[in-house]
Amino acid sequence: xxxxxVGSGYVGLVTGTCFAETGVTVTCxxxxxxxxxxxxxxxxxxxxxxxxxxxKRNVEKGRLFFTTSLxxxxxxxxxxxxxxxxxxxxDGSADLKYVLGVxxxxxxxxxxxxxxxxxxxxxxxxxxxxxxxxxxxxxKRGIIxxxxxxxxxxxxxxxxxxxxxxKPDRIVCGxxxxxxxxxxxxxxxxxxxxGHPILFMDIPSSELTKYAANAMLATKISFMNDIASLCELxxxxxxxxxxxxxxxxxxxxxxxxxxxxxxxxxxxxxxKAIIRTSDEYGHSLKILKSVEEVNDKQKExxxxxxxxxxxxxxxxxxxAIWGLSFKPNTDDMREAPALVIIKMLLEAGATVRVYxxxxxxxxxxxxxxxVEYATDAYDATIDADxxxxxxxxxxxxxxxxxxxxxxxRGHVIVDGRNIYEPEEMKSNGFVYxxxxxxx
Ligand code: UGA
Numbered sequence: 001x002x003x004x005x006v007g008s009g010y011v012g013l014v015t016g017t018c019f020a021e022t023g024v025t026v027t028c029x030x031x032x033x034x035x036x037x038x039x040x041x042x043x044x045x046x047x048x049x050x051x052x053x054x055x056k057r058n059v060e061k062g063r064l065f066f067t068t069s070l071x072x073x074x075x076x077x078x079x080x081x082x083x084x085x086x087x088x089x090x091d092g093s094a095d096l097k098y099v100l101g102v103x104x105x106x107x108x109x110x111x112x113x114x115x116x117x118x119x120x121x122x123x124x125x126x127x128x129x130x131x132x133x134x135x136x137x138x139x140k141r142g143i144i145x146x147x148x149x150x151x152x153x154x155x156x157x158x159x160x161x162x163x164x165x166x167k168p169d170r171i172v173c174g175x176x177x178x179x180x181x182x183x184x185x186x187x188x189x190x191x192x193x194x195g196h197p198i199l200f201m202d203i204p205s206s207e208l209t210k211y212a213a214n215a216m217l218a219t220k221i222s223f224m225n226d227i228a229s230l231c232e233l234x235x236x237x238x239x240x241x242x243x244x245x246x247x248x249x250x251x252x253x254x255x256x257x258x259x260x261x262x263x264x265x266x267x268x269x270x271x272k273a274i275i276r277t278s279d280e281y282g283h284s285l286k287i288l289k290s291v292e293e294v295n296d297k298q299k300e301x302x303x304x305x306x307x308x309x310x311x312x313x314x315x316x317x318x319x320a321i322w323g324l325s326f327k328p329n330t331d332d333m334r335e336a337p338a339l340v341i342i343k344m345l346l347e348a349g350a351t352v353r354v355y356x357x358x359x360x361x362x363x364x365x366x367x368x369x370x371v372e373y374a375t376d377a378y379d380a381t382i383d384a385d386x387x388x389x390x391x392x393x394x395x396x397x398x399x400x401x402x403x404x405x406x407x408x409r410g411h412v413i414v415d416g417r418n419i420y421e422p423e424e425m426k427s428n429g430f431v432y433x434x435x436x437x438x439x
Pocket of ligand 1: 121154155156157158159214217221254255256257258259260261262263264265266267326327
């Protein structure tokens with residue numbers, strides 16, 4: 001079997017590499033010449049644990065190829081995955097120009113049956129637009145060529161993408177022909193030997209499943225953040241409440257950790273997009289509008305806690321920040337809570353010194369030198385009046401109290417992810433704030 005994966009970003013590269021791992025011949029395509037040249041040399045454009053080795057192995061085995069030519073990748077391809085970006089346009093809806101551009105180009109060169117699968121996260125109805133764009137090109141060429149479109153959303157988590165792809169909970173495929181179903185079944189069979197299902201459904205249901213899944217997860221998080229705020233008011237401990245409700249298998253214990261708000265390239269964008277789609281159909285998704293509102297507020301919570309501690313006067317205060325990426329194991333800072341917190345701290349007149357195990361370069365790229373960059377976690381705390389933990393990287397979990405005491409000017413810690421124990425903090429002489437727990 002031979003496949004083409006168009007778009008060698010995070011989704012495309014993981015998808016292509018993991019398919020190659022099963023013995024399929026994969027060509028990954030991207031218009032970015034530098035990216036392709038680097039990939040050919042084994043230089044990976046993103047930080048994703050395990051991906052380098054997997055790419056290297058499959059390139060060496062002669063199963064994984066990189067090219068800038070979509071046309072070349074079509075030769076003998078059975079399936080083509082569209083995994084290009086869908087950045088939000090000015091009004092927040094997904095911009096489909098790259099997705100439809102690929103469909104058009106496929107239509108310009110297609111000369112055999114192929115299944116064209118949309119992998120990018122796209123609004124309901126996009127696969128049919130892909131079909132039309134492709135068919136229009138075939139019509140222009142005046143040829144009759146059978147092809148199928150399908151929808152196959154991805155459910156990968158950044159930082160855990162390889163594992164998620166190789167051992168999925170489920171695979172969702174929207175199809176409208178038996179041939180497309182057989183092809184995708186063949187391709188995905190190696191990944192469902194663990195008994196997890198491939199769910200075949202119609203295309204609109206598959207497209208909506210992706211948004212509904214992310215919206216549901218975002219809802220769980222905002223719900224817990226809201227409950228955490230209530231815990232603080234009534235004197236309850238959200239950790240107990242979380243465990244108490246999470247033990248009910250109908251609720252489940254995953255994605256109910258309160259924190260500094262959800263970020264990343266998916267939840268914020270997808271919640272917005274599903275709200276928008278629904279509005280367009282005249283139906284207001286009220287729950288999700290509140291989910292967004294709660295999350296926007298949550299990203300400010302750490303600032304308010306520290307601001308309150310200093311009685312609303314942060315002028316001249318030195319604040320250390322641990323963690324810049326929107327979550328651990330990635331350098332991705334899109335919609336990261338740290339960005340909101342830094343902005344508010346600076347506006348309040350504080351100086352900010354930051355450290356992140358992998359996102360420092362990304363931060364320089366995004367916000368430049370408006371903050372000071374530390375060489376390691378403890379270096380960030382030198383002379384700090386307070387330390388804010390924003391992202392729960394493993395290396396922050398064990399604190400060296402004597403060192404912190406020596407380095408910091410004030411002994412205040414605001415823990416945005418509840419990774420420390422209030423008792424331990426207190427006994428080590430720190431004023432400790434966290435989320436939804438008694439300090
Ligand atoms: C998310 C989904 O989990 C994936 O299934 C999906 O494929 C992906 O979006 C996508 O649409 O491409 P990702 O954005 O990589 O994956 O990150 P998550 O691990 O889901 O975390 C999202 C945010 O929620 C992070 O900011 C994290 O800190 C926050 N979070 C997560 C919480 O605040 N509490 C939790 O209990 C869990």
